[in-house]
Amino acid sequence: MSNAIYVGIDLGGTAIKVGICDQSGKLLHTYEGPTGPRENGEEIAARMEQYVRKLVADTSYSMDQVSGVGAGIPGFLDTATGVVISSPNIPGFKNFPLKDILEAKLQKTVMINNDANVAALGEAWGGAGKGISDLVCYTLGTGVGGGIIIGGKILTGFTGMAGELGHMQLIPDIEAIACGCGHKGCLETVSSATGVIRMAKEAIERGEQTELSMVNDIQAKDVFDAAKAGDETALRIVHRAALYLGKSMAMLSIVVNPQRFILGGGMSKAGDILFQPIYEAYEKYSLPTSRQNVDIVPALLGNDAGVVGAAGLIISS
Numbered sequence: 111m112s113n114a115i116y117v118g119i120d121l122g123g124t125a126i127k128v129g130i131c132d133q134s135g136k137l138l139h140t141y142e143g144p145t146g147p148r149e150n151g152e153e154i155a156a157r158m159e160q161y162v163r164k165l166v167a168d169t170s171y172s173m174d175q176v177s178g179v180g181a182g183i184p185g186f187l188d189t190a191t192g193v194v195i196s197s198p199n200i201p202g203f204k205n206f207p208l209k210d211i212l213e214a215k216l217q218k219t220v221m222i223n224n225d226a227n228v229a230a231l232g233e234a235w236g237g238a239g240k241g242i243s244d245l246v247c248y249t250l251g252t253g254v255g256g257g258i259i260i261g262g263k264i265l266t267g268f269t270g271m272a273g274e275l276g277h278m279q280l281i282p283d284i285e286a287i288a289c290g291c292g293h294k295g296c297l298e299t300v301s302s303a304t305g306v307i308r309m310a311k312e313a314i315e316r317g318e319q320t321e322l323s324m325v326n327d328i329q330a331k332d333v334f335d336a337a338k339a340g341d342e343t344a345l346r347i348v349h350r351a352a353l354y355l356g357k358s359m360a361m362l363s364i365v366v367n368p369q370r371f372i373l374g375g376g377m378s379k380a381g382d383i384l385f386q387p388i389y390e391a392y393e394k395y396s397l398p399t400s401r402q403n404v405d406i407v408p409a410l411l412g413n414d415a416g417v418v419g420a421a422g423l424i425i426s427s
């Protein structure tokens with residue numbers, strides 16, 4: 111097939127983004143339309159078909175050139191059968207055979223995977239991990255998401271639960287607080303934007319002298335900005351978030367030995383103030399043989415990682 115193209119679908123709670131990639135993982139065209147949060151699987155699949163057909167029709171490509179369609183879905187999936195088991199933000203999307211239904215509608219091969227895994231694959235195929243086959247991608251946002259790519263493929267594990275990096279229980283019991291998953295001391299309780307904001311608020315409540323006490327409605331960015339300006343409380347918080355991220359990377363190095371760690375999500379824009387202490391912790395806790403020539407870099411694709419990675423499911427399968 112000449113000029114083969116790959117289509118990706120990134121399902122979110124409020125929007126469905128679709129995109130066309132070329133064989134090198136370059137995103138050529140995108141289209142975005144709404145998701146109805148109360149819709150069921152049939153209605154969501156119908157929107158996906160409609161958006162994909164519109165996307166392709168609005169370009170110089172034809173559906174004949176589409177090699178396959180991938181979809182990144184937030185929630186629990188059976189990736190082998192292509193069934194969406196449940197999606198917390200889209201309650202009507204339940205026990206739905208998305209792969210089979212979309213294949214019938216589009217007459218193309220369809221692959222589905224979890225949205226965090228797909229974003230990692232996007233960075234591996236067309237972003238900060240281009241040309242690298244073994245990497246781990248963290249998304250630092252409200253929580254800590256992740257995806258592990260080994261040999262160019264998503265590591266899904268036995269029940270698709272591999273790569274839930276935010277729920278590694280790394281925080282010592284004496285400092286551990288409850289996580290949304292039901293356990294205590296998970297990485298994301300400290301190293302997410304939510305964790306950073308919480309630590310800042312606690313420091314202010316303790317009466318620490320910090321310029322953060324002057325800020326209304328503290329965001330993670332305020333903490334990083336204060337740290338850059340030399341605020342000791344902010345620096346301590348950033349170092350704590352970085353310590354556990356670096357420690358988690360040291361453990362992953364021992365288990366899967368990636369060549370690169372990629373950090374995405376809002377917090378990854380903080381720059382050296384975050385990356386430097388992460389690297390120091392990683393260096394301190396990893397084995398020299400497993401960290402040789404390994405680097406830690408920011409993600410490149412931003413919000414496009416999902417749609418690029420979804421298209422990449424077809425090529426990496």
Ligand SMILES: [Zn+2]
Pocket residue numbers: 276277289290291292293296
């Ligand atoms: Zn957890």
